[in-house]
Amino acid sequence: MIGYLIQRLLTVAGILVVMSLLVFGITQVMPGSVAHMILGEFATNDQIAALEQTLGLNDPWHVQYWRWASGFLVGDFGQSLTMQRPIAPLILDALGRSAALAGLSFGFVAVIGLWLGILGAVKAGRFTDHALAIGQYFFIAVPEFFWCIVLIMLFATTLGWLPATGYAPMSDGFWRWLSHMVLPVGTLVTGLIAHVSRLTRSAMLEVLQSTYVSAARAKGLPERTVLWRHALPNALLPAITVLAVDVGILFGGIVVVEVVFAYPGLGRMIVYAIENKDLPLMQAGVLIVTAIYTMANLVADLLYAWANPRIRYGRSVA
Amino acid sequence: MSAPAGQDQGGAPLLDVHGLTVEYATGRGNLRAVDGASFAIAPGRALGIVGESGSGKSTVAMTLLDLLGPEAGMSAERFTFEGEDLLDPVAARRKALRGHRIAMVFQDPGSALNPAIQVGRQIAEPLIRHRGMTQTQAAARVQELLAEVGIPRPADVAAAYPHQLSGGMKQRALIATALGCEPRLMVLDEPTTALDVTIEAQILDLLEQLRGKHDLSILFVSHNLGVIERVCDDVCVLYAGRVVEQGAAAQVFAAPAHPYTRGLLGSLPRPSAQRLSRLTPIPGRLPDLTRAPAGCIFAERCEHAEAGCGKPQEPRALADGRTVRCWKAEAIAAGAPPTQAMAEAPPDAGPAAAGAPGTTDAGALIAVDAVGKTFRLGGMLAGLRFDFSGGFPLRTDPPKVRAVDGVSLRVRPGEVVGLVGESGCGKSTLGRLILRLIEPSDGRIAIDGHDVTGASVAALRPVRRLAQMVFQNPDSSLNPRQTIGQIVRRPLELFGIARGAEAQAKVVELLGMVRLAPEYAQRYPHQLSGGEKQRVSIARALATSPKFIVLDEATSALDVSVQAAILNLLADLRDRLGVAYLLISHDLSVIAHLADRVAVMYRGAVVEEGPSAQVLAPPYHPYTEALLSAVPVVGLKDRAAQRVRLKGALIGGGAVRGCRFADRCPRRIGPICDTETPPVVEPAPGHRIACHLPLEALRAVPPVFGAAAPHA
Known part of the structure; x- marks a missing residue:
């Protein structure tokens, strides 16, 4: 298990290095230098040359990369070009707000998705299962931005129950905070719940047809013991992997949702950085998202190993 | 209608089933999986239900405890257990018997244990549920049960997860689970089918012993007539859901x-x-x-x-x-x-049978010299399941496994060489090495004089034409998206043997050789039965007119009645085309039936080799003797008394010192077996045994198949 952990951590480190190289590479292939962007189109060549000197843009690329990447390791993400402020606190604020959105959504996806999946498998072939399947396919097929618009029209414009856009910090009161979360979270989770529950259903169905489930029934165990003790732990294994992949889909969704609901999170910040050609900000944002996604997969792998005795205990006994 | 056999034997039957019918609703109407089956089991008796796949035998077993699921429609005229009527609409009464009055053991011990729960806890579950034991009481009882089913170190096994146990150990643990609540009836559904023959023999011995001790009644479902005859007093032959014959096993x-x-x-x-x-x-x-x-x-x-x-x-x-x-x-x-x-049939006279046996290079079609294969295992991922060619056992500790260790073998033109051994002995790996589907680590292999050991892909091409392979499972070795015609035609085109109309005619000819009508060329694999699919595999192998075919468990997935036809076909093709086979099988009966010479493999090496008649009669290598003793053969039930039994299971891998069979050998001499590589003795020309025992001692061993053995 320790060997496995070390191997996985090395892999994660490798992925992060490659990703940072790619993100860094954007500055190298962009037309014009960063100094150009900072000084604007009316800058003289002397001014540009001077700034390039100050910023170290004339150094070889690997020196520049090391300066940039090593800054990340100590929490120095550089300066935002457009806001003229250090990036780290900006990103951390936005990240905190996005994390609230993502965490809440992920919790709903995991709990409701797994539960609906199990329900579908237990009721396989019956009315509940068919009704669930129709709903699941519908929510998988319809894209998120559609729900953004529908939800805003219904709950904000027509009914006036919830604020259409924006964000309120916890310090303004829990309910106010929550009222701003409902619509973005609702939008994010629909598709993912459908996705997770579909996959959980098939994993659970497969397990329910296994011999060890029949064997558990043949022992005279009550059906709920068979389901929760014998079937579910085995069906959860594939679900763990799926959930980790869904973290990536969740981040994709967050960008859309944050923009539409004017929610000041990381996704919206990255979109802002791209629109305003704020390269350092964008690089930092993309790298953070990559790191989170990689970590989510690492956690999933470790959870999988922990939940799977075949990986946890290798040695044979007899 | 008569009373079923069980009723004659003293008093009321324990289980009495009359007119049992199980139906499934399908798109094409009702499928009657079991049709009016009647049987009874008297206390302490063992009833065998025998039949081929599709006979409904497992369905009968599953019905007893209502394990079939709601889609199966079950009805019966009479269904009683210990006098209690079990016919109720929701099957609640049958469900109530589960695990304490009727216990069940399933076919594949690998899948009948939950991989996520410790073995001890799984055995404890019925004890806690039906006997009201506490966790601690149950854990103590689990240790007793494990010891009773012959598991050494019960505490370790109870704490283990299923993947850490061998197949035989798992089946013992499952039998312990079934025994826990002291049931009156034990239902065993093909309990030894997934196990090696030596392990099967151990399990059957255990069942016999437990049955006497606990006065158990047994319902034993199997496709294997030999196993049924060994275990059962009465037998019930099922065909297409109907009982066609039942009575005392000896009579039937x-x-x-x-x-x-x-x-x-x-x-x-x-x-x-x-x-x-x-x-x-x-x-x-x-x-x-x-x-x-x-x-x-x-x-x-x-x-x-x-x-x-x-x-x-x-x-x-x-x-x-x-x-x-x-x-x-x-x-x-x-x-x-x-x-x-x-x-009474005349002994076979294959082309090779007449020739003098030997391993001289002269005329050898396949020459294998000191070939070895070492598999490297990912060290950091120790504990994962590694599944090599021949269903290799789970290997974790050593980073390398020596699957084949210095094997030398000759196959002459038109000769059938049988390669037999338990799973994990390296026989499939050897087959693949010879065809160079995998690279040997050391040694030399020549096919028809061409050294293929270091040959490039291009240099191998002409050799590939000469040497072909038929795999075990035709379901996965035939492309489901191609017609039979396309499948058989492919090698013809690949090797430039025939094209267009000529290829078409050749396909028909090849199908004819395996006795399939020309119309089969238009069909897809899923439209064929298992036996027909295997015929197509053979036709495909024959397409290049090879001189040599590796048959890797080619009949193991088939029912006996189908297997018989394929074995006959293989014998005919050998006689007609003079093609040589390497017949790889775990089934000694199949090997004995077809092979001219037999090589017995254990832990990567050949321990005995020689003409079939000599290998199957004394002097034996102790491992050969144990293998032969373990095979349940119909009509030879009495043999059970004097058989030798192997302890433990084959553990592969690792370096070998001394004799590789020493740790399980029933005829071990002493420390010499652990330290010295056994010498090869040659009791007759071409018959070689690697063993420390003096030849006289080996000759003194009585034949396993008494009168049937010829005098060598």
């Missing part, structure tokens, strides 16, 4: 009265040293159970069928107490038993 196997029972017995290859030329397979295939015929269900495959068979057949009692569903039963039972008819 000695003088079968139903043509299907006769057919099954006639299909069985036997591991006697005397070569039999042909088996008598059952032609045709199982009828469509959604449109079962009104008359005898076996009529269309029956050699005795006549007009009278079109009438419905009811089970009928014979004078000797048997029940048979055939109006001609008396006449058929009086006929010569199929076993005898076979024994």
Whole structure:
């Protein structure tokens, strides 16, 4: 298990290095230098040359990369070009707000998705299962931005129950905070719940047809013991992997949702950085998202190993 | 209608089932998986249910505890257990028996244990549920149970997860689970089918011992007639959901009265040293159970069928107490038993049988010299399941596994060499090495004089034409998206043998060789039965007119009646085309039936090799003797008394010091077996045994197959 952990951590480190190289590479292939962007189109060549000197843009690329990447390791993400402020606190604020959105959504996806999946498998072939399947396919097929618009029209414009856009910090009161979360979270989770529950259903169905489930029934165990003790732990294994992949889909969704609901999170910040050609900000944002996604997969792998005795205990006994 | 056999034996039966029918609703109408089956088991008796796939035998077993699921519609005229009527609409009464009054053991111990729960906890579950034990009490009882089923170090096994145990250990643990609440009836559904023959013998011994000790009644479901005969007092032969014959096992196997029972017995290859030329397979295939015929269900495959068979057949009692569903039963039972008819057949005279056996290079088609293969395992991922070619066992500790260790072998033109051994012995790996589907780590392999050891892909091409392979599972070795015609045609085009109309004609010719009609060229694999698919695999292998074919467990996935036809076909092709086979099988009966020479493999090396008749008769290598003793053979039940038994299971990998069989050997001499590599003795030219025992001691061993063995 320790060997496995070390191997996985090395892999994660490798992925992060490659990703940072790619993100860094954007500055190298962009037309014009960063100094150009900072000084604007009316800058003289002397001014540009001077700034390039100050910023170290004339150094070889690997020196520049090391300066940039090593800054990340100590929490120095550089300066935002457009806001003229250090990036780290900006990103951390936005990240905190996005994390609230993502965490809440992920919790709903995991709990409701797994539960609906199990329900579908237990009721396989019956009315509940068919009704669930129709709903699941519908929510998988319809894209998120559609729900953004529908939800805003219904709950904000027509009914006036919830604020259409924006964000309120916890310090303004829990309910106010929550009222701003409902619509973005609702939008994010629909598709993912459908996705997770579909996959959980098939994993659970497969397990329910296994011999060890029949064997558990043949022992005279009550059906709920068979389901929760014998079937579910085995069906959860594939679900763990799926959930980790869904973290990536969740981040994709967050960008859309944050923009539409004017929610000041990381996704919206990255979109802002791209629109305003704020390269350092964008690089930092993309790298953070990559790191989170990689970590989510690492956690999933470790959870999988922990939940799977075949990986946890290798040695044979007899 | 007569009383089922079990009722004759003293008092009320423990289990009494009459007119059991199980139906499934399908798109094409109701499929009758079991049709009016009646049987009974008296206390302390063992009833065997035997049949081929699709016979409904497992369905019967599953019905007892209502394990079939809601889609199965079950009905019966009478269904009692210990006098209690079990026919209630929601099956609550049958469910209530589960795990304490009736216990069940399933076929594949690898999948019947939950991989996520410790073995001890799984065994404890029924104890806690039905006996009201606490966790601690149950844990103590689990240790007793594990010790009772012959598991050494019960505490370790109880704490282990299933993947840490060998197949035999898992099945013992499952038997311990079933025993826990001291059931009256134990239902065993093919409990040894997934196990090696030596482990099977251990499990059958254990069952025999437990049965006597606990006064257990047994319902034993199996396709294996030899196993049924060993375990059961009574037998019930099932065909297409109907009981065609039932009675005392001894009677049924000695003088079968139903043509299907006769057919099954006639299909069985036997591991006697005397070569039999042909088996008598059952032609045709199982009828469509959604449109079962009104008359005898076996009529269309029956050699005795006549007009009278079109009438419905009811089970009928014979004078000797048997029940048979055939109006001609008396006449058929009086006929010569199929076993005898076979024994009188002339011994086979294959092209190679006449030649002097030996391993001289002269004329060898395949020459394998000191070939070895070491597999490297990912060290950091130790604990994952590694599945190599031949279903290698889970190996974790050593980073490398020596799957094949210095094997030398010769196959001459037209010769059938049988390669036998337990799973994990390296026999499949050796087959793949010879065809260079995998690279040997050391040694040299030559096919028809071409050294293929270091040959490039281009240099291998002409050799590939000469040497082909047939795999175990035709379902996965035939591309489901190609027609049979395309599959057989592909090698013709690949090797530039024939094109266009010529290839078309050649495909028809090849299909003819494996006795398939030309129309089969247009069909897809899923439209064919298992036996037909394997015929296509053979036709594909024959397409390049090879001189040598590796048959890797080519008949293991087939029912005996189908296997018999394939074995006959292989024998014919060998005689007609002079093609040589390397016949890889775990089944000694199959090897003995077809092979001219036999090589016995253990832990990567050949421990005994020689002409079939000599290998199957003393002097034996102790491992060969143990393998032969373990095979359950119909008609040789008495042999059980004097057999040798192997302890433990094959553990592969690791470096070998001394004799590789020493740790399990029943005839171990002493420390010399652990330290010195055994010498090779040659009791007869071409017959070699690697063993420390003096040849006189080996010769003194009585033959496993008493009278059947020839005098070498």
